[in-house]
Amino acid sequence: MVYNNLVIVLAVAASVPFLLALVPRVPLPGPVLEIVAGIVLGPAVLNLVQPDATVQALSVIGLSFLLFLAGLEIDFEQLRGPLANLVAIGLVASIALAGIVGWGLNIAGLVESPLLIGIALVATSLGLLVPILKDADAVARPVGQLSIGGASAGEISAVVLLSLFFSEHSSSPASRILLLIGLACLAALIVVTSIRAKRSMWLSKTLVNLADTSAQIRVRLTMVLIVGLAAVAMHLGFEAVLGAFIAGAVVRLVTPDADQKHPQFHVKLQGIGYGFLVPVFFVTSGIQFDLGALFADTGSLLRVPMFLAALLLVRGLPALVYRRAGLSHAEVMASGLLQATSLPVIVVAATIGLKLDAIQPANAAALVAAGLLSVIVFPLIALPLLNRSPRPAKSGTPVEA
Template sequence: MPSVGASLFWIVVCAVVAPLLAGLVPRKLVPEVVLLLLAGIIIGPHVLDIAVEGSEITLLSDLGLGLLFLLAGYEIDTAEITGRGGRRALATWLASLALAFGFVWLLTVAGIANAGTAVAIALTSTALGTLLPILRDAGALDSRLGRTILNHGAFGELGPVVAIAVLLSSRGSLASIAVLGLFVVAAVLVAFIPERLRREGSRIAAIIRAGSETSSQTTVRLTVLLLVALSALAASFGLDAILGAFAAGFILRRATPEGHEMLETKINGLAFGFLIPIFFVTSGMAIDIEAVASDPGVLVSFVLLILLVRSGPVFISARFDRGSNGTDPPFTVRERTQLALYAGTGLPVIVAVAGVAVDSGTMSTAHASALVAAGAITVLLFPLGASLIGSSGVRRLDLESDAEERHSANDENPRS
């Protein structure tokens, strides 16, 4: 069996090679995340068996997952998700959940899938943390389309996490809701700590600011403390740690409402430079590719269900979206298709749900591998499809604009 050191070496090699290969693909059409997953499959125990996930690497992977959700929570604008667009996104996610339970019940009756509740929750997820770098690279975060994606992504991550806590807990739904409420109260209390530290004239605040640009790196250390503390708090309540990580992102945004470019750069370096790639590679290592290949119908069913359950309601909902002020023009069919594909992109929550279900014994390893593989396929194909649709739309508008300019020039300078 490979040692921890050898395993970590190969995982880090994959983390370095993946962005290099992604850069070789024209227009970066293949997301780096997909290459990390594929690399994990290759070096993992089901193919080359040169890397294993021991307790030490699992800890690094969990920190990567936590940072992924922290950054997702940090990007969420509270005013936006509580406004008109946020309420529509919440209603859309609830419709997705209802559809998911209906379709999964049919699959369970047909004997195609087990662990119906876990599968239903996984089908409604949106990988907001995975989409952020894609949207950021495309310069779409500040657009109306980008804000709508963030709204659907927020509930596509938060909704399934809450559903995991309530529906997959062994303590029962009512007791789980009570425990979840206690956690929310505790998280709100924690949120007041940064506000007190930021008071003008605070000696501690001055020390934090002074140390943020020195070897002390106080702001980064406080962010990591916030992540670990909230994750540990969630675990102590018997909740999934990613709920704590998401809450930590909300609190960090509340502490820096206008953003903090230097801190964001440092956190992104720690997260995407080291820990998050480890999470994706180890997620690939857990996929039993032979089990998936032995029953491809399950994999295809999961991908189609994600399209029906998650992308479908978002496509329909976008038809009635008039922006935050209610006066914007409706999204075009092209834009609605982009929204639907982005919203259907899911992986981190799928990995978390599959892990919880396997650990509880309600889901087989084969079905968990197929579910995670389906999530990987959505990460590969859905953003790619949305990008191609968007670029073709931009190309069409550019051609129309050029035609109009030529027509205008001809009108101004008619031939004699």
């Protein structure tokens, strides 16, 4: 193992928060700057750092941990609450639009795999959306509940579909569906077993006693779950990220009240992810970004606004259905913009697509560039709309829209 390139990658990851702190009025998400820094320092521009085996290995682990944290963010109460029907209608509309857009681009000769493009367009960056809604004091409002529910549904659908149809291990669709059901059953079994095990007085007491010692037992058990489900997913012919994503959902279901009863648990997991592994993935994605392919010709560059518009169409337009919940025009527009904000799954889809020759480098670069622009532009437009939309009265009586 050689650490020279890894040192630079980690130095970039440590520098980004300081750079963002210098311009606090510019709400630029950290992952965007990490990817841009990787592009500048990588072979595409300055050629100061290379994606060697050590960096790539940690990047793959970081990708899995990113999907784990995304699964951990899913609020299942939002997906089965009173607004669930609207979320479901919006998701169906998004999938339909994604299919139409992917098919249309393929007919026009602009993309190679309409299915891959459609799946990439369905996802929303849930991890970026939640902090924005919290800053706008909108999480508990209908606009926040619908946006988080829609983002969760989109994230789940994109990861499952990506693993179902795009994997390095080929098999028939029917067998893959059966294997996916088997993986889901295994996850359900883990959830049920874990919940029942929590009823054991001895086990519960032991977990509490060891949670904040050098044993860090909750973190260790979680790491076993992430790697274990990732390994099972790979053995079943899926991508490891699906297992990691399911692990996040399992932890969320087993410990739904972790924020109140074990407030340090999620903090520790986020420390491992956002403090170490996830930034390595984003910086490495920038290092591997094919800038030459993006600027090879005008047609490649014009694909960036095309994919950006496709994101807004596929994820933003279905937010119109949220008007049925009484949202104002400003809230509907804000929700649509936030749902169209997507980056991590797009990077994942582009990475997998390149490995499987399902997407050309120019399209992969343009798709990632569109994702970068979406997390910069769309939240900047959505936040003022959220701030000027009506708030519910403090007494609990709703304010008329």
